[in-house]
Amino acid sequence: MSRPSAYAVHMPIMDAELAISAAQAGAAVVRAMYGASLTRIEKPAGDFATAADIEAEKTIREVIHTARPDDAIIGEEKGLTGSGAAKRVWLVDPLCGTLNYAVRNMLVAVNVALRVGDEVTVAACADPFTEEVFWTDGRHAYVRRDGRDEELKPSSESQLVDINLDPPFPNAPAFRAARLPAEPRFAERFRPRVVSTTLAVTWVAAGRRAAYVTDGHLRDSVHFAAGIALCRAAGCTVTGIHGRPLHTGAGGLVVSADPETHTALLELIAAQSSL
Template sequence: MRDQFHGPVTRYDKQDDDFATQADIGSERTILDVLRAARPGDRFLAEESGDSGGASDRTWLIDPLCGTRNFAAETPLVAVNIALRVGDRVAAAVVADPFASEIFWTVGEGAFVRREGQDHRLAPESRSRLVEIDADNPSPFTDWFSPARFMGDPAFATAFYPRVLSTSLALTWVATGRRAAYIVDRDLRDDVHFAAGTALCRAAGCVVTGLTGQPLHTPPHGLLAAADPTDHARLLEIITARR
C-alpha cells in the first residue's frame, strides 16, 4: 500500500458514487490469502469481494483500506481493519495505520499499540476535547441527527472541538487518548469498517454505545465511543436534546 502511495490510481467504480482502488483490492487479496490458508473453514466478509467461505460461526470482517478517497487524494489517513467475530461477539481485532507504522490490536480484555518495535497498552483519556464526527453515509434510522447541526450546537461548541475524518482510523485515536470521542450515525451491523475499531475501543476501556445510549447494533443504531463516562454522558445529552 505504501509503495503505491503518490503513484497512479486505478479506480474501480462501485455503486452510489463509491469506488475502490488497486490498493484496496491488492490489500484484501493478501489478507484473504493469509486467513484462508490458516482457517479454511471460516467465513469471510470482505468489503470488495463480499461474503465467502463456509457456514461457520467464526466470521472475519475485513476492510482492506478504510479511507479510499483519502488514499486516492494522496492523503495518508487510512486504516486496515480486521475483526474476528465468533457468534455475536468480536473475539479479536486489529487495526493498522500503514503510514504512521502503528498496529493496534486486542488481547483478551486489553488493547495495545505497537510503535517503533515497542508495545504499549492503550489508555483512553479526554484531555484533548477533540471529537471526531463521521459525516459520510448518514443512516435513515437517525434522520433526526445531522452532523452539521450537531457541530453548530452551542452546547457542543462550548465543551468540545469538532473534527471530521472520513475513516475509522479515528476510533483508534479514541482508544489511545488522542481523541475524546467518535460519533457516526449509521447502521453498523456487519459493517467491516467499524467492527475492529469498536472492539479496540471496548477493550481499551472506552464507553461504547449506540447513538442514543442504547446497546450497539440496536435501533436507532449509530455509534458513540467516548474516552470516559463523563464525556459520554455529556455528548449523549447534546445528541438526544434535538431528537
C-alpha cells in the same frame, strides 16, 4: 482433557497475532502503492475502490486463509467467501479512507476483526504510514510500534470529537451528525474533527480523540468492527446514538473516552432529536 483446555486458552492470543499479521500485510500493500496513478473502480452510491483496495484485500485474505482455511471472510471488496453459516468470520476493510488515499492524503486504516458467534474476539487496525498497529485480544488493547506493545489508555483531555459525515443517514432528519458542531454547548466543551477514516475510532482507545460519533447500522461492519472492539477492550464507553446497547434501537455509534464525555454527547444528541 488438558489439551483442548490449553488450546482454548491460547486460541485468542494466536488469533490476535493473526489479525496483526494480516493487517500489517495489507498495510504494506497500501504503503507500497501510495502515490501511484490508480484507476477508480466505481461502486454503488458514489463510492469507489482502487487497485490498492483490491490488492490489499487479496493479500489479507491469503494470510488468513493460509492459517485458518475453514474460517469465513467478509471483505469490503470481495464480500463473503466461505460458509455463511461459519461460526468464525473475519471482517476485513483493506483500506478505510479510500478517497483520502486517492488524493494522496495519508489518513487511512487497514481493519481486520474476527467474529466468533456474536462476539468480536480479536481485532487489529493498522496505520500504513506510521506503521503502528492497534490491536486487542478481547481483554486488553495495545499499540504495537517497532515490535513493542504499549497498552492503550483512553483520555478525553484533547476535547477532540471526530464526527462521521459520510452517508447513509438512517436516522435523519431527527439526527444528523453534521448539526452537532453547530450546537453552542458542543463548542463550549468540544472541538470537532472529520478524519474520514475509522482510524479515528481507534484513536479514542488510544487517547488521541475524546469521542467519535456516527449514524448508521454497524452490525458486522467491516469498517467499524475493529475500532469498536479496540475501544471496548480499552475501557471506553460505547453505545448507540441514544445510549442504548450497540446494534439496538436507532443504531449508530457514540464511543467516548470516559462516561462524562459520553453523557455530554448523548445530551446534545437528545436535544437535537427533539427539535
